[in-house]
Amino acid sequence: MRDTYHEELDALGERLVEMTRLARHAVARATTALLDADLTAAQEVISGDDAVNQLENEIEYSAFDLMARQQPVAKDLRTIITSLHMAGDLERMGDHAVHLAKVARRRHPDSAIPKELRATVLEMGHQAEQLVIKAGEVITEQDAEKALELDKDDDQMDRLRRKLLTRILDPSWKHGVEATMDVTLVGRFYERFGDHAVHVADNLIYMVTGEKPGDEEREP
Amino acid sequence: MRDTYHEELDALGERLVEMTRLARHAVARATTALLDADLTAAQEVISGDDAVNQLENEIEYSAFDLMARQQPVAKDLRTIITSLHMAGDLERMGDHAVHLAKVARRRHPDSAIPKELRATVLEMGHQAEQLVIKAGEVITEQDAEKALELDKDDDQMDRLRRKLLTRILDPSWKHGVEATMDVTLVGRFYERFGDHAVHVADNLIYMVTGEKPGDEEREP
Numbered sequence: 249m250r251d252t253y254h255e256e257l258d259a260l261g262e263r264l265v266e267m268t269r270l271a272r273h274a275v276a277r278a279t280t281a282l283l284d285a286d287l288t289a290a291q292e293v294i295s296g297d298d299a300v301n302q303l304e305n306e307i308e309y310s311a312f313d314l315m316a317r318q319q320p321v322a323k324d325l326r327t328i329i330t331s332l333h334m335a336g337d338l339e340r341m342g343d344h345a346v347h348l349a350k351v352a353r354r355r356h357p358d359s360a361i362p363k364e365l366r367a368t369v370l371e372m373g374h375q376a377e378q379l380v381i382k383a384g385e386v387i388t389e390q391d392a393e394k395a396l397e398l399d400k401d402d403d404q405m406d407r408l409r410r411k412l413l414t415r416i417l418d419p420s421w422k423h424g425v426e427a428t429m430d431v432t433l434v435g436r437f438y439e440r441f442g443d444h445a446v447h448v449a450d451n452l453i454y455m456v457t458g459e460k461p462g463d464e465e466r467e468p
Numbered sequence: 469m470r471d472t473y474h475e476e477l478d479a480l481g482e483r484l485v486e487m488t489r490l491a492r493h494a495v496a497r498a499t500t501a502l503l504d505a506d507l508t509a510a511q512e513v514i515s516g517d518d519a520v521n522q523l524e525n526e527i528e529y530s531a532f533d534l535m536a537r538q539q540p541v542a543k544d545l546r547t548i549i550t551s552l553h554m555a556g557d558l559e560r561m562g563d564h565a566v567h568l569a570k571v572a573r574r575r576h577p578d579s580a581i582p583k584e585l586r587a588t589v590l591e592m593g594h595q596a597e598q599l600v601i602k603a604g605e606v607i608t609e610q611d612a613e614k615a616l617e618l619d620k621d622d623d624q625m626d627r628l629r630r631k632l633l634t635r636i637l638d639p640s641w642k643h644g645v646e647a648t649m650d651v652t653l654v655g656r657f658y659e660r661f662g663d664h665a666v667h668v669a670d671n672l673i674y675m676v677t678g679e680k681p682g683d684e685e686r687e688p
Contacts, residue, residue: 416649417646
């Protein structure tokens with residue numbers, strides 16, 4: 249049997265995994281909102297963000313409480329600190345889903361995404377989901393090997409963003425200024441969503457091994 | 469005489485103020501980089517970001533250390549927690565200055581900012597500096613009244629961003645797709661820089677009073 253202290257440490261991990269579930273749902277719905285000009289989906293993402301923020305607050309509260317009461321060292325201290333960082337990254341992933349939803353809402357009843365880019369944006373949404381699902385698995389399984397894969401998985405997201413930009417910059421791009429602005433921001437929000445998933449994985453690696461993976465600035 | 473414990477708490481505040489100085493310098497140089505297509509300024513901002521990150525790490529380390537050794541409660545605990553939040557916001561302000569500098573670097577030797585928008589971007593840079601200077605004063609003076617002003621000061625930044633967007637969306641806008649993308653992102657980065665300055669002020673209010681100011685989602 250685990251004692252209360254270790255149960256509370258475990259609970260941090262469970263809340264983080266719950267945050268990955270919410271972030272996955274948010275980015276999936278935001279993608280629907282964008283592609284289908286679905287206002288209900290957009291509103292759902294925007295109002296659903298409170299639950300993500302609430303979880304972050306709970307993680308913070310319980311981390312600070314553990315720190316003050318238990319004076320943890322070594323691996324336990326690392327677990328608490330990295331949990332705070334991961335919660336911060338997941339909260340920002342939720343924010344990026346909200347930003348996507350707001351682009352959709354602003355253009356409603358039109359879709360912010362021109363037809364010819366729908367497939368690419370759909371793929372970005374799919375990639376975002378895959379990244380956050382894997383981040384959740386990595387936390388559950390405490391798997392530093394698997395966590396290392398996320399950086400490479402995220403390259404696919406960067407390729408998709410470049411594909412968007414290349415299309416926008418092509419002389420045949422005729423969709424006008426609003427679409428240019430929307431697609432620029434949408435590309436950036438998905439990319440940042442992916443970057444934060446990689447940060448989550450990096451923190452997990454540090455939690456498990458005590459070693460930091462490369463922390464080069466990955467943006468913009 | 470202050471004891472070591474309270475000296476360490478004070479040192480958190482001094483490091484935060486130092487972060488505001490660095491963030492101010494970064495956004496000022498990034499504005500120069502954008503307006504004058506000044507590659508040296510851009511590189512300086514990009515490489516200077518390490519110092520900002522370093523300070524954030526020091527604040528984190530010392531906050532966690534204080535928490536584990538002193539089991540602070542009430543105002544002291546609030547000071548430590550809000551210092552962590554403020555350090556996070558200031559670190560992201562540094563990141564936004566880097567994003568601005570990277571836009572400048574990408575367009576060098578051209579300027580990313582069309583002539584007719586130079587005055588507006590200059591004003592946004594100026595406004596960003598004012599906001600972070602005031603955030604620094606608010607921390608130094610622990611002045612919750614003054615901190616309340618930042619939210620209103622930041623409205624000016626939002627107005628400037630809307631001015632950019634209105635210009636881009638005007639039928640007479642003829643600067644092409646690259647400029648549209650650059651100005652869209654530049655507008656967003658300044659706006660986010662301002663939002664984080666407001667968050668710093670909000671945290672200071674909570675630190676001093678124990679009450680949270682309204683935390684509505686201010687973006688995008």
